[in-house]
Amino acid sequence: MEFYSRRDFLKTAAAGSTLALGYGLSSSVFAEKKSAKQAQYGLVTYQWAKDWDLPTLLKNCETANVLGVELRTTHAHGVERTLTEDQRKEVAKRFADSPVTLVGIGSNERYDSPDPIVLKKAIADTKDFIKLSHDVGGTGVKVKPDSFHVGVPESVTIEQI
Template identity: 55%
Template sequence: MLQLGIVTYNIAKDWDLPTILQKLEKLGYGGVELRTTHKHGVEVGLSAEGRREVRKRFEDSPVELVGLGSAFEYHSPDPAVLRKMIADTKEYVRLAHDVGALGVKVRPNGIPKGEDPETAFKRIGAALHEVGEDAEGQGVEIRVEVHGTGTSEWPGFARIMELANHPNVGVCWNSNPQDVPKGGSSIAGNYKLVAGKIRTVHLRDLTDEAYPWPELFRLLTADGFHGFTMAEIPESTDPDRVLRYFRSLWKAYQPVHA
């Protein structure tokens, strides 16, 4: 069975950690990806004691800390900017290790204007290989979100993953409109480019009929994916109600044989 969780961006951005754990348990969600900068405060500035407290909260809860969601990106052609992004990622990985998170979400964020795409892909891939190797030593996965203009298009993203070339660097499927080819209706061809490499899935509004949600769920199940599919949806004045509806739709999309 697929597992259900949330990304705190943006539905839970104003919840502190005790609220997140209490609400998700009550609403039937099994995991969470904590997006950086949000009220929960799980950031690199946490003391050793603060990190132990976060880990203990999750150990005492049925809700799993699926990962930490960063905004680190590796497309910049400026070597100083790129090196800082890599160094900051490594620091964040150590936070993930200390609090018991299974992985860290990172991203490419586009091809610099006027640059040859392959040049950008090689730079991004090399950075991902470096942070993936470092994170492996911490017992933390690197999960690359399908993101950015020119870097979320297929097969460009698949090329980035090929160049990253590390078993500890996986994919965060992002349920983008680009997953469906122009004039088409199926995501199967693009899904196949990263099949077996998907570690987490970000789900959007499941009422959006332009995206083939039942097909995505069938593909994940056929691929043997048993990880977390996570609601990454806008904030609401009634988040509990929205999350209840989301869970009902999520259950309805499960393949019959799952």
């Protein structure tokens, strides 16, 4: 069995996602705001938009016709679990008033740890991200399969994730 590095996995996943979006396989995510008959592109704010506040992000995405976005936490747009109820409503309104669809929140939670305390915290924090995503109009939360650990069978880690 051949194993790929995390970098190779992410490149392959990104390419596959781009193709899926390009061929309309994921068009239902954007259906309310854009016809599924043409290619639609999305953005994860992990690198390209990490320094943009939310108004800049929405403006730039609209200008570039990038109509779906996953907001990575800890970035300049400031959509975090610490937002108040009113702040969450404001984020949801900004997206509702924009042609850009908030697909979801990209958390940094990892589910590979063999330490049950670390895993339990990741699950609890993910629940907070799910509530945040719901409150701001997103449809999901990304978590990470990150690593295989020495002494832990890969099948156990995969099942845990």
